Amino acid sequence: MSSALVPLLVLLPLIGAAVTLILGRYPRLQIVISVSALTLVTAAAAVLLAVVDHSGEPVVVRVxxxxxxxxIVLVVDRLSAIMVVVSALMLLGVLVFAVGQGIADRDRDTPVSIFHPTYLILSAGLFDAFIAGDLFNMYVGFEMLLAASYVLLTLGGTGSRIRAGVTYVVVSLVSSLLFLGAIALIYGATGTVTMALLSERIRAxxxxxxMILCVALLIGFAVKAAVFxxxxxxxDSYPTAPAPVTAVFAGLLTKVGVYAIIRTDRLLFFDVPLMxxxxxxxxxxxxxxxxxxxxQADVKRLLSFTLVSHIGYMIFGVAIGTELAMGATIYYIVHHIAVQTALFLVVGLIERVGGSTSITRLGxxxxxxxxxxxxxxIGALNLGGIPPFSGFLGKVGLFEAGAQSPSPLVYALLAAGAITSLLTLYALMxxxxxxxxxxxxEVEGYESPLIESLQESPETTNGTATGVATATRNSALMTGATTGLIAITVALTVFAGPLFGLTQRAAVNVVTPEVYVESVFPGGTP
Known part of the structure; x- marks a missing residue:
């Protein structure tokens, strides 16, 4: 029964994308279909997470x-189920925000007929990448979400978005070519791209x-994960997009690269010394x-740089590689997806209220x-790692794992992590x-409230550090969606004990790939 839910994680968004594309002249129906598709995926993913966590064995579907x-084989274990559940929740929350923004602005800046099918295709690509049981299917998932992201990034067709889109497209194409080249090398060396079979053949x-195969894959994933x-x-790419798009990109797209690093590093290249x-x-x-x-003086760019810096914590956990480190890393990924997505939506609210995202123009x-x-x-304290929030708990778990693997380099990383956390808090405060x-x-260039009120207009464009300040009101849907995501970040703290237990059980599966291999090949690998 549970195996029937696995293909739906990808099929429901794809079917929804097709239907919303056909119904391009009926925006309300598009909204209903998009929200319904992501709600059903969230429910299916939650059921699958409960099933695989209870049984301890992955759910495998042979397409x-x-x-x-x-x-083609699809595999849902604890790690992939966690990623799908969290991603679906974030996608659903951001979609509600986007709907509220479209209603408030009467869809002047965002063509709804294009947005909904593209958004659902991106969702399907994300889910496919998480549950793919072979490298080529993972590549297909990457390409689906990247193709959709090109469209979302340039919605509105402004000059800044087109320029950012060109950079993003070029970098993404290069990383995709690197990934595809690495797949070709692996297939040439082993004769397969099925990860469960590669787990044994690569060790031979x-x-x-x-080492060569591992580094080839790692470089491709590192570009997608935004690793220095x-x-x-x-x-330069993320801040120019509309607030909902930026939130999805910042919260989810880089984590697909981190997920791929975790999956391949622990399943395929367990013996390669890359610590x-x-x-x-x-x-x-x-x-x-x-x-x-x-x-940075622009809040979007500032958050984009903090996004890069916090990827470092995840790479630190992967490098340590113990069960405790992997469990803390998975928890930290969940935390960062939720907090980063929520903060970018908050910045979207700030931009509309204050007319800009530059701190030199806000006050x-x-x-x-x-x-x-x-x-x-709340989001800033959480991202900065102030106790008792989940950012603090995730860092403590990573630091504890590092302390159990003592070396001068690890201690240097612990110091770097503590400094980064303090500087993150300083930047956000x-x-x-x-x-x-x-x-x-006290804002430079301040004008009287009368003049300022005359500048406020519903014809809002995305504020920039150099643009004329204009302001608009936030709709109830936008505020409600953002509040819901902030509430999820708080829930990660309130329920940290059970969540840490879940991520620790997921880590056991990650560092002991035999369970994954046996679930795909019950009778032994061919």
Whole structure:
């Protein structure tokens, strides 16, 4: 019974995309279908998570009845089920926000007939990448979400979005070619792309060949995950998109790359000694990312740089590689998906209320929008790692795992992680002080309330650091969706004990791939 739900994770969004494309002239029906499709996926994923967690064994579907390695196999274990559940919740929340924004703006900036099918295709690509049981199907999932992301990134057709879209497309195509080239090398060396079979065949190869194959895959995934020094493209690409699109990109797309690194590193290249290089890369990603954030005056760019820096924590956990480290890493991924998505939606609310995302032009928002101020404050404390929030708990888990693997380099990474956390809090509190706490009258170029009120117009464009400040009202749907996502981030703290238990059980499956292999090949690998 549960196996029947697995294909629906991909089929429901694809069917929804087809139907919404046909119903392009009926925006209300598009909304109903999109919300229904993602709601059903969320429910199916939650059921699958309960099933695989209870049984301890992955749910495997052989598409079309073809046995692997000749056919496509879909595998849902604890890790992939967690990723699908969290992603579906975020996608659903952001979709509600986008609907509210469209209603408030009467869809002047976002062509609804294109948005909904594209958004659902991106969702299907994400889910497919998480449950793919072979590398080529994972590649197909990546390409689905990337093709959809090109369209979403350039919605509205403004010059800044087109320029950012060109950079994003070029970088994504290069990373896809690297991924496809790595798949070709692996197939040439082993004769298969089914991950359960690769888990055994790759270990039979000479260690230097394993190293070459591992690095080839890792580079492709590192571009998608925005790991330093391959993260240069992200801060210029994400901030130009509409708030809902930026939230999805920041919260989810980089985590697909991190997921792929975890899955392939622990399942395929368990014997490859990459701990030291990954630790170095993780530390540099933390520090370079947060130093870039400190130099930003635009809140979207600042958050984009903090996104890069916190990928470093995840790479640190992968480098340690123990059960405790992997469990803390999975928890931290869940935390970061939720917090980063929620914060970008909060910034979308700030942009509409304040007319800009530049802290040099914002002020007095605590008085003007106290509820938005509270949402940003909670998210900022969480991302900054202030106890007892989930950001603090995730970092403590990672630091504890690092302390159990003592070496000078690990201790250096622990120090880098603590510094990054403090600097993240400093950067976000600087935003709080400038945008919310500072009186509006202290903003450079301040104009009288009469003139300012005349500037407020529903014809809002995405504010920039150099644009003329205009402001619009937030709809109840936008505020409600953002509040819901912030509530999820708080729930990660309230239910941290059970969640840590779940991620720790998922980590056991990750570091002991025999369960994964046996579920795909019950009678032994061919």
């Amino acid at each position: 079309g009845g073809w046995e692997p390695p000749f056919g 190869l000479p260690l230097d060949v394993q 020094p391959l993260s240069f493209w992200l801060p 030291v290089p990954l630790l170095i890369v993780g530390g540099l990603t933390m520090l370079i990312g947060i130093l870039g954030a400190l130099a 007095g928002l605590l008085k003007k929008a106290p509820f938005v101020a509270a949402l940003f404050f 600087r935003v709080w002080n400038m945008a919310f706490w500072r009186p509006k009258a």
